[in-house]
Amino acid sequence: MKSNHARNFLLFFCCFFFSTRAFSQSTAEDSIAYASAIENAKSIYHKALYPEEGLYTGPEYYGYPFRFQEGQPYYYKDQMDTGWIRYEGVLYQNVGLRYDLIRDQLIVVQPKNNARICVVNDRVNRFYLFNTTFIYLKTDTAKAAISPGIYAVLYEHNDNMLLKRNRKKITEELTTNEGILRYINDNNAFAIKKGNTYYSVGGKKDVLRVYADKKKQLQQYIRRNNLDFRRDQDNALAKSVAYYDSL
Structure with a gap:
């Protein structure tokens, strides 16, 4: 019917x-x-x-059969958020979403039965989760500079973008009394899109290398605003890209 x-x-x-x-x-x-x-x-x-079946045809997602001593595996917090997703060119709104950063797996919640379903990542165009926009970069789009996958968009204007590859990994410790203890650590990476080219970046030197045509102005801006690329990496990178874009 x-x-x-x-x-x-x-x-x-x-x-x-x-x-x-x-x-x-x-x-x-x-x-x-x-x-x-x-x-x-x-x-x-x-x-x-x-509920549109095209978005809910993947395998069911199952969590982890063990607990973590520290950290949790999902983006931002260990709970579902209501957002939107553009999947194979079709926009779906008011969708329950979760993003597992260990498995690099986007999860949608089936509204009929609350089942958690794994989507096919490379069919994702964009999605919005916890006030953050994410995109999927294919291999041919990113060329060889950065790995294909899901990236958070920290800045986007004209032909300039700052992207963050949010990932987490599990470390294990074998103990005599408690067995295996598991901890979660962040394992993030950043990239800048300038024109049609993607560059892997990690700190100030990389930013100045990418934006060598405005290096002097950018150095002055970073120094004047005390941008800290170690303790406040997201903010320092985003402000640097935005400033270059304004020149």
């Missing part, structure tokens, strides 16, 4: 899309109205299919 509804709404959506496109005008007002109509049609289509 639901598949019939899906086909009907898909037919409706296609007819609506092409008919509105055929009659759309070139004025700014008409362009805004046209875009609004398309988004409204998409919203109706998504509501008719809710």
